[in-house]
Amino acid sequence: MTNAVIAATGLYTPPNSLSNAELVVTFNAYVERFNAANADAIAAGETVALIPSSAEFIEKASGIKSRFVVDKTGLVDPERMAPNIPERPNDEISVLAEMAVEAAKQAIAAWGKDVSQIDAVICAASNMQRAYPAMAIEVQQALGIGGFAFDMNVACSSATFGIKTAADFVMAGSARAVLMVNPEICSGHLNFRDRDSHFIFGDVATAVIVERAEDATGGWDILGTRLKTQFSNNIRNNFGFLNRAAPDGIGAVDKLFVQEGRKVFREVVPMVSDMIVEHAGDLGIDPHALKRLWLHQANINMNVMIGKRVLGREPAQGENVIILDEYANTSSAGSIIAFHKANDDFVAGDTGLICSFGAGYSAGTVFVRKR
Ligand code: CO8
Numbered sequence: 550m551t552n553a554v555i556a557a558t559g560l561y562t563p564p565n566s567l568s569n570a571e572l573v574v575t576f577n578a579y580v581e582r583f584n585a586a587n588a589d590a591i592a593a594g595e596t597v598a599l600i601p602s603s604a605e606f607i608e609k610a611s612g613i614k615s616r617f618v619v620d621k622t623g624l625v626d627p628e629r630m631a632p633n634i635p636e637r638p639n640d641e642i643s644v645l646a647e648m649a650v651e652a653a654k655q656a657i658a659a660w661g662k663d664v665s666q667i668d669a670v671i672c673a674a675s676n677m678q679r680a681y682p683a684m685a686i687e688v689q690q691a692l693g694i695g696g697f698a699f700d701m702n703v704a705c706s707s708a709t710f711g712i713k714t715a716a717d718f719v720m721a722g723s724a725r726a727v728l729m730v731n732p733e734i735c736s737g738h739l740n741f742r743d744r745d746s747h748f749i750f751g752d753v754a755t756a757v758i759v760e761r762a763e764d765a766t767g768g769w770d771i772l773g774t775r776l777k778t779q780f781s782n783n784i785r786n787n788f789g790f791l792n793r794a795a796p797d798g799i800g801a802v803d804k805l806f807v808q809e810g811r812k813v814f815r816e817v818v819p820m821v822s823d824m825i826v827e828h829a830g831d832l833g834i835d836p837h838a839l840k841r842l843w844l845h846q847a848n849i850n851m852n853v854m855i856g857k858r859v860l861g862r863e864p865a866q867g868e869n870v871i872i873l874d875e876y877a878n879t880s881s882a883g884s885i886i887a888f889h890k891a892n893d894d895f896v897a898g899d900t901g902l903i904c905s906f907g908a909g910y911s912a913g914t915v916f917v918r919k920r
Pocket of ligand 1: 675705809906909
């Protein structure tokens with residue numbers, strides 16, 4: 550059986566950066582309006598007054614300073630608090646596919662080979678723009694790739710699940726090379742009126758090309774991949790086709806991201822740390838000797854704790870890559886952004902870990918070694 554290699558990566562960053570301060574100004578304007586409009590009901594104890602948000606809290610609790618978004622106009626408008634993304638006709642490329650194509654073009658250029666050598670496209674992300682046709686097939690067509698394509702969704706873990714799927718295809722001989730893309734428009738599924746979560750997510754797209762080792766001229770040997778899931782209701786998105794079918798009408802309202810952030814923090818940190826250490830042990834890798842961790846980017850304190858547990862020490866500057874200060878949580882794309890941006894200094898033989906975790910719960914580990 551052949552081995553699989555991560556041959557190249559790409560990153561598309563939307564043009565609009567939105568700071569915590571901007572987000573909080575809008576949120577607090579909404580709170581002020583809500584409380585003024587409901588002053589009597591609040592005084593009578595019939596309605597609970599809303600509490601303002603704070604940029605200091607957001608940075609301290611999460612490590613996030615700003616995020617990139619597809620549209621900013623709707624997010625800084627307290628009357629709207631949702632992105633303005635016009636619907637496109639069916640004969641135009643969809644927004645999600647367009648972002649994925651931009652990231653993919655970068656990966657293909659870095660790879661330096663023709664797309665005729667790619668046999669499959671996987672779109673692995675938290676929120677697909679539609680049910681079908683698959684976003685991956687639209688990306689495949691836009692790039693002129695042959696073979697087959699399909700979508701998969703494992704929330705924030707989608708990219709590592711996608712890399713494993715791609716690597717398994719390559720190793721089994723189902724494809725010579727696979728393009729795996731992670732377009733995320735998280736701003737479309739975030740409740741910007743929810744104080745507990747309005748700051749968490751950002752938009753972005755990443756792309757990874759996985760190919761057969763015998764075809765690769767450089768890149769990263771995939772030393773091992775492992776996936777884990779364990780059911781939890783602590784991170785949910787109930788949006789779906791049955792919403793409009795609920796007889797009581799409740800299902801018709803927008804169903805957006807909800808979570809029990811504290812519980813997620815408490816339960817996911819040990820689950821992921823143990824998984825990494827076990828997987829490293831099974832591969833004969835000393836986790837303390839890893840040169841870099843490219844972890845999922847949800848919360849800086851989570852990453853610091855996982856980093857310490859895995860490396861067995863306080864990570865040195867840059868060993869545990871953090872990009873969420875600038876990008877926020879970009880769901881599946883976070884660990885790939887980190888990998889894409891912070892691997893230039895690796896020399897042949899250096900080993901690192903790409904790891905994602907999130908809703909499901911789900912987690913995936915991909916150990917790589919520079920060729
Ligand atoms: N401003 C000021 N104060 C606030 C705010 C705010 N915005 N929000 C909460 N507070 C206050 C609370 O009222 C509370 O006050 P008090 O102690 O007086 O009651 C205090 O701050 C503490 O509140 P929390 O306990 O909620 O705060 P935490 O310290 O737990 O921090 C976090 C909240 C940052 C959310 C943290 O819990 C966290 O990051 N947890 C991990 C979450 C995580 O990793 N989630 C994964 C989600 S990603 C995924 O898999 C789904 C992908 C789907 C993508 C969908 C796109 C939309």
